[in-house]
Amino acid sequence: MPPLSQSVSEELSKRLHQARQDLLHTVRGRTGPQGDDAPPIGTLAHLGQPDDGSQAEMISHNEQHLAEHESSLLHEIDVAIGKLASGGAGICESCGRDIPEARLLATPTVRLCIECQAQLEKDQHTGRGPSM
Numbered sequence: 109m110p111p112l113s114q115s116v117s118e119e120l121s122k123r124l125h126q127a128r129q130d131l132l133h134t135v136r137g138r139t140g141p142q143g144d145d146a147p148p149i150g151t152l153a154h155l156g157q158p159d160d161g162s163q164a165e166m167i168s169h170n171e172q173h174l175a176e177h178e179s180s181l182l183h184e185i186d187v188a189i190g191k192l193a194s195g196g197a198g199i200c201e202s203c204g205r206d207i208p209e210a211r212l213l214a215t216p217t218v219r220l221c222i223e224c225q226a227q228l229e230k231d232q233h234t235g236r237g238p239s240m
């Protein structure tokens with residue numbers, strides 16, 4: 109018996125694909141103009157000043173951090189889509205129990221049931237000592 113009802117499965121699939129699209133759109137929008145609107149590179153290079161070098165470096169460094177965060181998010185989404193396709197969605201990765209549909213709908217990339225998530229957070233909280 110599939111753990112998820114057809115309607116929930118479809119809704120999750122829709123949300124995950126939407127989230128994936130939004131994420132890719134955001135990343136693409138920031139990586140700079142690559143379409144027909146792109147200004148000729150020659151013009152920009154001509155206007156460039158020596159100081160722009162370090163500034164550009166800082167910006168690209170920040171973008172790298174965002175890209176790492178986004179690529180891990182994208183991975184989460186892909187995993188969730190894969191599980192949905194293989195019928196593994198809605199099952200806790202830790203204890204194997206069903207994850208409530210309401211929880212899945214609230215967070216489509218969720219992998220753990222509420223109990224395991226709470227336990228994990230408790231372990232992280234007590235295991236590492238005061239990190240704040």
Ligand SMILES: [Zn+2]
Nearest residue numbers: 200203221224
């Ligand atoms: Zn669990």
